[in-house]
Amino acid sequence: MKHPFLERGRRSNIEGGFAPEELELALRHVSMPLEALRYDVTPVGLHYTLCHFDIPALDERTFRLRVGDRALSMKELRAMPRHTVRATLECAGNGRARFVPRYPSMPWTHGGVSTADWTGVALRALLQDVRAHEVAFIGADRGFDSGVEHAFGRSLPLAEAMRDDVLLAWSMNGQPLAPQHGAPLRLVVPGWYGMASVKWLARIELHDQPFDGYQQASGYRYKKREDEDGVPVRHMKVKSLISPPGVPDWYTGRRLVDAGPLTIEGRAWSGAGVTVKRVQLAVDGEWREAELEAPHERFAWQRWRCEWHATAGEHQLVCRATDAQGATQPAQSDWNI
Amino acid sequence: MKHPFLERGRRSNIEGGFAPEELELALRHVSMPLEALRYDVTPVGLHYTLCHFDIPALDERTFRLRVGDRALSMKELRAMPRHTVRATLECAGNGRARFVPRYPSMPWTHGGVSTADWTGVALRALLQDVRAHEVAFIGADRGFDSGVEHAFGRSLPLAEAMRDDVLLAWSMNGQPLAPQHGAPLRLVVPGWYGMASVKWLARIELHDQPFDGYQQASGYRYKKREDEDGVPVRHMKVKSLISPPGVPDWYTGRRLVDAGPLTIEGRAWSGAGVTVKRVQLAVDGEWREAELEAPHERFAWQRWRCEWHATAGEHQLVCRATDAQGATQPAQSDWNI
Numbered sequence: 001m002k003h004p005f006l007e008r009g010r011r012s013n014i015e016g017g018f019a020p021e022e023l024e025l026a027l028r029h030v031s032m033p034l035e036a037l038r039y040d041v042t043p044v045g046l047h048y049t050l051c052h053f054d055i056p057a058l059d060e061r062t063f064r065l066r067v068g069d070r071a072l073s074m075k076e077l078r079a080m081p082r083h084t085v086r087a088t089l090e091c092a093g094n095g096r097a098r099f100v101p102r103y104p105s106m107p108w109t110h111g112g113v114s115t116a117d118w119t120g121v122a123l124r125a126l127l128q129d130v131r132a133h134e135v136a137f138i139g140a141d142r143g144f145d146s147g148v149e150h151a152f153g154r155s156l157p158l159a160e161a162m163r164d165d166v167l168l169a170w171s172m173n174g175q176p177l178a179p180q181h182g183a184p185l186r187l188v189v190p191g192w193y194g195m196a197s198v199k200w201l202a203r204i205e206l207h208d209q210p211f212d213g214y215q216q217a218s219g220y221r222y223k224k225r226e227d228e229d230g231v232p233v234r235h236m237k238v239k240s241l242i243s244p245p246g247v248p249d250w251y252t253g254r255r256l257v258d259a260g261p262l263t264i265e266g267r268a269w270s271g272a273g274v275t276v277k278r279v280q281l282a283v284d285g286e287w288r289e290a291e292l293e294a295p296h297e298r299f300a301w302q303r304w305r306c307e308w309h310a311t312a313g314e315h316q317l318v319c320r321a322t323d324a325q326g327a328t329q330p331a332q333s334d335w336n337i
Numbered sequence: 338m339k340h341p342f343l344e345r346g347r348r349s350n351i352e353g354g355f356a357p358e359e360l361e362l363a364l365r366h367v368s369m370p371l372e373a374l375r376y377d378v379t380p381v382g383l384h385y386t387l388c389h390f391d392i393p394a395l396d397e398r399t400f401r402l403r404v405g406d407r408a409l410s411m412k413e414l415r416a417m418p419r420h421t422v423r424a425t426l427e428c429a430g431n432g433r434a435r436f437v438p439r440y441p442s443m444p445w446t447h448g449g450v451s452t453a454d455w456t457g458v459a460l461r462a463l464l465q466d467v468r469a470h471e472v473a474f475i476g477a478d479r480g481f482d483s484g485v486e487h488a489f490g491r492s493l494p495l496a497e498a499m500r501d502d503v504l505l506a507w508s509m510n511g512q513p514l515a516p517q518h519g520a521p522l523r524l525v526v527p528g529w530y531g532m533a534s535v536k537w538l539a540r541i542e543l544h545d546q547p548f549d550g551y552q553q554a555s556g557y558r559y560k561k562r563e564d565e566d567g568v569p570v571r572h573m574k575v576k577s578l579i580s581p582p583g584v585p586d587w588y589t590g591r592r593l594v595d596a597g598p599l600t601i602e603g604r605a606w607s608g609a610g611v612t613v614k615r616v617q618l619a620v621d622g623e624w625r626e627a628e629l630e631a632p633h634e635r636f637a638w639q640r641w642r643c644e645w646h647a648t649a650g651e652h653q654l655v656c657r658a659t660d661a662q663g664a665t666q667p668a669q670s671d672w673n674i
Contacts, residue, residue, distance in 0.1 A: 017354015023363055024590050031364035035391045045382035045515050052587055054372040144586040178382050249481040250389055253361050
């Protein structure tokens, strides 16, 4: 079903400031405040969220996960062997607000990243003896995007779906999954950007052909032009962030610290379980090495710290990470739609 | 301590869209998505937040609440008689984004309101035999606003502080208080706008004169001009909101429903424990009466519903509430700085 007036909205002019639609998206989704980089595991209400449509009202007692001909209750799923994986998830659009020009969507600056302990059953336990090209995951959330009505859905190649650490999770940080995080059941794909971890998971489908759902075929692709197919978004790229030192100014967000020695801290991560090997901090353009903690968990961010003797005046602090595959966080983003 | 460059930031031009500083504030704070009006009690991660400064890192084991000469541990506070109050809290700035022009601050549209069950000790239990004009509450959060460094602090007249239902809370919805909601201890003042409910409560002070902290003397006052004293913000005013029917379009937020009969639902509330007596719904400007549930709890929002037969085409739905004191939610906001 196509609605031309929705397509119109999609083309709204966003020059000269952020559009009201962008503001609504920023209000609607939780961005992790950067001081929360202090937590190894992000508290539930501080963990970022991105919900394409409304949070569905699902009743765990009547909920059923459809897998082919089967309809599994939460009771049946909970009776299976359970696993816990600590994973850093980042939204693929994190940083979009700094793009010039920017595609009209959720205007993340930095906070679309968090870490949680996810508990559930390994997806592969439901896929024994399966033969397929891809496995698709369909959520219970539904709405329109660019005039196309659809339920949020994404797919994984079979080999990814069969990884030990891909979970169907019903618990986050040892608590029942919250509504906004996908209750009663969600997929968690460690190492991939967050769009792969389908929330409110209602149905698992096996496909012999590439899954052509809207969010797979049109959304989440690196594109330089609207009319190209682009490259699918998959694993998270190497990145680091600074936990802001000192105290803030309410409106500008500028930070104030006393002159003297202080420790600058932050987190760094990379996708696909690749370890971060190096973090550097630049103060006013001059790079120095940060001390980087070894990874405690394969898919979770690593802590780093760097001493700095603050002097009176204004300063600019910048961090960058390099992972074990030699990829370095770029100083300038690689623009895409 | 005054920092002129912070005052400059305060005056940033916000014409032609929302300023980057406003976007950061919208990202930083949690706005309740309107479908969460479905919950009597808002789940923790969906409850709105407004934190003037960074979320402090406090350790409940070493935390002490200072009250005059006393220093109370959480263990001592938890040993006192406990009470639970269900309260709807709304940010005093809720709706600011629709003001023309608007003061540069958090650009709320609708979501700065939520309801929670708060558990703790009655404040009055700590104030026996106290003589004072006002009681002031100082948080552990600290930073700058308009160039003035301060810890967030607010006061109450003694009579308000002595109300049975004003709590020092350590629990929200039966769970330990989350960091962003004021852990380990916060004030909760049912019926007042949220600024009165000081989070990360570190110190209680008795004053014979009006408390002159920044957030009391300069902030949170209804003003038409910068140079007037204005009227202090206190109780929440009567208001209602609609739980959006149908499904959304991702970018525009427009709603789509099938033609036919459907039930429009929402919530209504007023401050100071005043009951809402009437809610009306207008479809394309034509008002009809909604069915309003009686209040279950003195300080919590009331549910309302109204049947509507949707016809093909675009429609505008508007609700308004009237409280037991005869105050009616205005169609146009009463502009103030």
